[in-house]
Amino acid sequence: xxxxxxxxxxxxxxxxxxxxxxxxxxxxxxxxxxxxxxxxxxxxxxxxxxxxxxxxxxxxxxxxxxxxxxxxxxxxxxxxxxxxxxxxxxxxxxxxxxxxxxxxxxxxxxxxxxxxxxxxxxxxxxxxxxxxxxxxxxxxxxxxxxxxxxxxxxxxxxxxxxxxxxxxxxxxxxxxxxxxxxxxxxxxxxxxxxxxxxxxxxxxxxxxxxxxxxxxxxxxxxxxxxxxxxxxxxxxxxxxxxxxxxxxxxxxxxxxxxxxxxxxxxxxxxxxxxxxxxxxxxxxxxx
Amino acid sequence: xxxxxxxxxxxxxxxxxxxxxxxxxxxxxxxxxxxxxxxxxxxxxxxxxxxxxxxxxxxxxxxxxxxxxxxxxxxxxxxxxxxxxxxxxxxxxxxxxxxxxxxxxxxxxxxxxxxxxxxxxxxxxxxxxxxxxxxxxxxxxxxxxxxxxxxxxxxxxxxxxxxxxxxxxxxxxxxxxxxxxxxxxxxxxxxxxxxxxxxxxxxxxxxxxxxxxxxxxxxxxxxxxxxxxxxxxxxxxxxxxxxxxxxxxxxxxxxxxxxxxxxxxxxxxxxxxxxxxxxxxxxxxxxxxxxxxxxxxxxxxxxxxxxxxxxxxxxxxxxxxxxxxxxxxxxxxxxxxxxxxxxxxxxxxxxxxxxxxxxxxxxxxxxxxxxxxxxxxxxxxxxxxxxxxxxxxxxxxxxxxxxxxxxxxxxxxxxxx
Numbered sequence: 001x002x003x004x005x006x007x008x009x010x011x012x013x014x015x016x017x018x019x020x021x022x023x024x025x026x027x028x029x030x031x032x033x034x035x036x037x038x039x040x041x042x043x044x045x046x047x048x049x050x051x052x053x054x055x056x057x058x059x060x061x062x063x064x065x066x067x068x069x070x071x072x073x074x075x076x077x078x079x080x081x082x083x084x085x086x087x088x089x090x091x092x093x094x095x096x097x098x099x100x101x102x103x104x105x106x107x108x109x110x111x112x113x114x115x116x117x118x119x120x121x122x123x124x125x126x127x128x129x130x131x132x133x134x135x136x137x138x139x140x141x142x143x144x145x146x147x148x149x150x151x152x153x154x155x156x157x158x159x160x161x162x163x164x165x166x167x168x169x170x171x172x173x174x175x176x177x178x179x180x181x182x183x184x185x186x187x188x189x190x191x192x193x194x195x196x197x198x199x200x201x202x203x204x205x206x207x208x209x210x211x212x213x214x215x216x217x218x219x220x221x222x223x224x225x226x227x228x229x230x231x232x233x234x235x236x237x238x239x240x241x242x243x244x245x246x247x248x249x250x251x252x253x254x255x256x257x258x259x260x261x262x263x264x265x266x267x268x269x270x271x272x273x274x275x276x277x278x279x280x281x282x283x284x285x286x287x
Numbered sequence: 288x289x290x291x292x293x294x295x296x297x298x299x300x301x302x303x304x305x306x307x308x309x310x311x312x313x314x315x316x317x318x319x320x321x322x323x324x325x326x327x328x329x330x331x332x333x334x335x336x337x338x339x340x341x342x343x344x345x346x347x348x349x350x351x352x353x354x355x356x357x358x359x360x361x362x363x364x365x366x367x368x369x370x371x372x373x374x375x376x377x378x379x380x381x382x383x384x385x386x387x388x389x390x391x392x393x394x395x396x397x398x399x400x401x402x403x404x405x406x407x408x409x410x411x412x413x414x415x416x417x418x419x420x421x422x423x424x425x426x427x428x429x430x431x432x433x434x435x436x437x438x439x440x441x442x443x444x445x446x447x448x449x450x451x452x453x454x455x456x457x458x459x460x461x462x463x464x465x466x467x468x469x470x471x472x473x474x475x476x477x478x479x480x481x482x483x484x485x486x487x488x489x490x491x492x493x494x495x496x497x498x499x500x501x502x503x504x505x506x507x508x509x510x511x512x513x514x515x516x517x518x519x520x521x522x523x524x525x526x527x528x529x530x531x532x533x534x535x536x537x538x539x540x541x542x543x544x545x546x547x548x549x550x551x552x553x554x555x556x557x558x559x560x561x562x563x564x565x566x567x568x569x570x571x572x573x574x575x576x577x578x579x580x581x582x583x584x585x586x587x588x589x590x591x592x593x594x595x596x597x598x599x600x601x602x603x604x605x606x607x608x609x610x611x612x613x614x615x616x617x618x619x620x621x622x623x624x625x626x627x628x629x630x631x632x633x634x635x636x637x638x639x640x641x642x643x644x645x646x647x648x649x650x651x652x653x654x655x656x657x658x659x660x661x662x663x664x665x666x667x668x669x670x671x672x673x674x675x676x677x678x679x680x681x682x683x684x685x686x687x688x689x690x691x692x693x694x695x696x697x698x699x700x701x702x703x704x
Contacts, residue, residue, distance in 0.1 A: 004525050007550070011517040109326070117330035118568035119541055124576060124704070130549050139549040211549070213541045213572060217328050221512050221538070256518035261509030262481055264518075 003135050008257045009250060010136055016249020017146035018208060020242040022222060023229040024152055025201035027241045028193055030230055032173040035085060035096055039104035041223025043198055045111060047073055047205020048214045052120055054206075061126045062144070062206050069202035077198025081191045104219070111216035120214040127210050141210035148207055149242065152200050156238045159196075169193055173236070232272055234285020243283050248272075315364075315371040317634055319624065320378060320394030322405035322415050327382030328512055328538050331568045332407050332613065336430075338606035339614040340375055340404070343621045345601065348372045357594045358626050358652050367629040376400060380411050387411035391418035401634040402427065402624055404617075408536075409433035410483030416444045425627075425639045429620025430613055432561075433487035437665040443636075445643050445662055447620040449671035451488045454583050455495035458558065461581075461675050461688050462530065470699050471529045471555065477504040478519065478543070479534035480511035488534045488560055504532065513539055520546045523554065530556045537563040544573035548704055555700040557581065558675075567608035575681040576704040581697070585655045585673040586615035587686055595654050609683070619655045623648070656692070 026040045037043075050072055051065035058064065080103065088099035128140035160166035171179040172189040180186055212218070229248060233240030248268060255267040276282070321340050324333035345351075347359045354360035364370035376398045380387035387406050394400045395418065402425040406412045412431035419426035420441045428436070428446045432454070437446055462472040477492060479485035489506065497503050505526055507519050516539065523531060531554040535543065540563030547553065559582040563569050569577075588610065589595035598618070599610040606614070623646060628634065631642035648660040659670035675688035679698055687697040 004521050008518055008521055011515075011521075015515050015517070112326060112330065117326075117334045119331060119537055119566070119572050120568075121541065121545070121572040124545065124548055130551070137550050142549075211545060213538060213545075215328070215331070215538065217326070217330065221328070221514060225514060252515065253518050256509070257521060261507070261513070261516070261519050265510055 005257075007136055008253050010138070012250035012253030013246055014139075014142045014146045014249070015253060016246035017149040017242075018142065018204075018245075019225050019229050019249055020245025021145060021149035021152060022201060022204035022208065023226040023233070023241045023245055024149075024156055024238055025197035025199075025204070026226050027230045027233065027236060027238060028156065028197040028200075030235060032169065032236045033190060033193055034173075035089070036100065037197075038097065038100040038223075039080075039107060039219075040201065040226055041219025041221075042104045042107040042111075043073055043076070043201040043219070044205040044208065044222055044226075045214075045216065045219040046076065046107060047202035048209035048212070048218065049111065049115060049205075050202065051206035051209040052122065052214050055122055055126065061122075062210055065209070066148075066203045066206040069206035070199040071202075073202025073205075074195040074199035076202075077194040077196075078191050080198070081194040085194065086187065086190070108216050108219065115216065117216065122210055122214075139211060141207070145204075145207040145210070148203065149245070152203065153238050153242045156196070156200065160238065165192070228269075228272055232275065232282055234282030236286075237282070237284040240282055240284030247283075315369065316374045317365065317368065317371050317628055318374050318376060318398060318400045319621075320391070320398060320400035320403045320405075321375050321621075322378045322380050322387055322390050322394070322403065322411070323407050324382045324411075325377070325379035327380075329382050329407060329536060331537060331566055333379070335567065335606055335608065335611070335614045336405075336407060336617050337377055338608075339602060339618040340377075340621050342598065342602045342605050343618045343625070344373060344375060345605075346598070347622075347625050354594045354597060356652070357654075358622060358648070359629060360594075365625065365629040367632040368634070373625055373628075378405075380406050380408075380415070382408065382411075384408075384411050384414040388414040388418055391415040395419065395422045395424050400424070401636055402628065402639055404429065404621055404624060407431070407613075408482065408484060409436065409487065412436060413483060416441065419443055423640075424636050425624070425643055427620050427624040427627075427643065429617040429623075431484070433483050434491050435487060437667040441666060443640060445623075445646075445666040445668075447623050447657075447660060447668045447671065448616045449585060449657070449673050450667065451491035452495065453671060454488075454560065454673060455492045457583060457673055457675065458492065458532065459495060459499055459501070461558075464688065465556070465697065465699070474502070474526075474528045475504040475530045475532060476507055476523055476526060476528035476554075477532050477534065478507045478509070478523070480536065480539060481508055482511050482536070484536075484562065485511065485534050492532065492534075504528075509539070511536065511539060513542060516542050516546050517550065519543075520550050520552050524550065524552045528554060530554065530558055532558045532560060533564065534560045535563045537566040537569050540564055540566075540569050541572050544569075544577045548576045553701050553703045557701045559583075561612060564678075565611045565613050567611055570678070570682065574678060577678055578681040578704065579698055579700070579702040580678045581687070582612075582676050582678065582684060583673050584612040584676045584684065584686070585657060585671070586610065586612040587656055587674070587692070587694075598654055615655055619653060619657075622654070623660055 047069040050069035054065040172186045176186040229244045233244035256264040323336040351360040378390035406415045409431040416426040466472045479489040557580045602610045627642040631638040674692045676684035677687045685694045
């Protein structure tokens with residue numbers, strides 16, 4: 001295998017891990033709480049701006065930026081849950097869709113107003129530049145994002161399967177009335193789920209900011225991949241999202257390299273639709 | 288009953304026409320619509336366009352004797368309309384051809400603008416100018432370069448900027464001159480997005496190169512607003528072209544610059560087709576890792592105290608950024624439109640159209656480095672011209688070609704970071 005082809009695949013895997021990273025928050029909310037959060041991409045955008053502000057104020061990298069973004073976005077998640085989601089969940093499906101869509105626009109235009117329309121970037125070497133392994137170029141910032149993607153996936157998976165908090169959240173997702181009869185507060189659980197999901201998304205944003213550009217509309221560019229990743233992985237399945245992300249990343253990179261970048265989305269989405277035809281629940285979703 | 292109804296409507300209509308007519312005669316403002324991407328992925332271009340138009344408005348509406356003989360600067364307002372002030376109604380095309388079209392319709396039918404300018408992206412200029420054509424409203428474009436815009440037989444569309452074919456010629460001659468100095472320019476790769484702008488410029492460059500006996504460039508097309516461009520950069524790395532021509536908007540241009548650095552790829556020569564590479568936010572974000580990039584431009588700031596230097600300073604005060612080629616071309620188009628209205632001495636669209644057709648501006652009446660402004664039957668400025676500039680220090684472009692306009696000599700090869 002030529003070095004360049006190996007580089008394409010490694011690049012695709014790292015890209016895929018990043019896709020998985022910013023999809024994990026969405027899979028929690030969408031898969032478990034049954035809410036399509038159209039503001040998801042804009043949560044990523046907020047995380048990116050947090051990283052930028054942290055860098056411009058303290059000169060610090062994602063080591064400080066990511067935890068801070070997690071904390072801030074978790075707060076945003078709780079506020080959004082109590083201020084918006086809890087109310088619109090009582091309404092018809094359409095109200096839920098339009099509600100989070102409105103939130104997306106609110107966040108986007110607030111960012112326009114506060115930060116302006118200019119493209120911002122973090123310095124190229126903020127997490128250690130680029131290094132060579134066996135002739136392959138690996139960008140430290142992307143590698144860090146990939147590693148964190150694995151950690152976040154593992155963490156969320158353990159939380160849901162091994163802790164009582166996770167069991168309670170799953171119980172609420174399954175049947176909120178029954179859960180309530182068992183002494184679980186659905187409101188609290190949902191709010192916690194939103195906090196975790198938004199927090200993970202904040203981390204994703206802060207890490208993506210280290211190698212991508214930052215602009216108020218960046219969520220729009222990234223969100224579509226997140227939706228595809230979650231549905232391919234299986235709603236609510238955190239490991240599924242990781243696998244789906246890696247798969248999409250590699251297929252995108254390979255098809256862009258071998259066939260041409262204009263066609264990569266055609267390849268990815270036809271495979272995606274074909275796969276859902278046979279397995280509508282996704283890679284690891286429950287049938 | 289029915290007859291009374293119709294009579295009533297007619298009366299109402301005539302009264303409202305009378306009121307509207309007398310109002311416009313009294314308040315003496317000329318309303319012009321400007322459609323730009325104020326939001327969406329090209330918003331930074333739109334924000335700069337707005338600052339450019341507002342700077343032009345300041346020059347037109349207030350007395351600026353320091354600008355000397357620069358058209359419309361000396362006195363306040365338009366002399367041809369008794370000092371009438373120009374008012375611009377801005378509209379946001381959101382980066383969407385359909386939205387642009389709706390905004391054009393709104394500006395014409397509700398805001399009653401007498402002329403339009405905009406709309407940055409070629410694909411949106413295409414749809415918005417079609418509305419202007421339908422309603423018989425002059426549309427003056429300053430920055431969209433897709434060839435087909437002036438190939439539609441439109442009567443109300445005027446384009447001031449040099450276009451893709453002009454630049455294909457400039458690139459061809461520039462590469463030839465560089466070759467004469469010993470630079471290898473045989474194989475060329477053309478990286479472009481799939482928008483109206485990207486595809487049409489790529490097509491024109493490819494056919495112009497073929498016509499002149501060069502081999503066709505390696506075509507690397509990609510979907511605009513990419514999430515990742517590693518594969519495209521690796522394709523370049525593998526094919527090793529002597530020259531890479533970049534036809535991209537800002538977001539992708541930034542991503543390409545970052546990815547090229549990450550994958551340690553430097554083409555011997557990188558030649559950008561304006562757009563993203565001229566956006567001040569591109570230079571701020573990744574200028575330092577794009578050192579040595581060539582770009583096309585028609586803007587040059589000129590010696591201190593010259594009208595262009597004064598205008599650049601005014602623009603910087605308004606926008607916070609250095610004047611760039613795109614903002615300059617937009618501003619120039621707006622001056623052309625205002626000058627035509629001034630000469631028409633009327634806000635009647637047909638008279639403005641006639642004045643635009645008669646436009647004959649000389650180089651010393653312009654802020655851009657064109658050889659003049661004169662429209663052909665298709666509405667294209669036949670005297671548009673440009674130069675090649677280079678980002679030698681990663682912060683500011685300097686003119687390097689042709690020799691007559693060069694401030695510095697071209698530095699080879701592309702340095703990157």
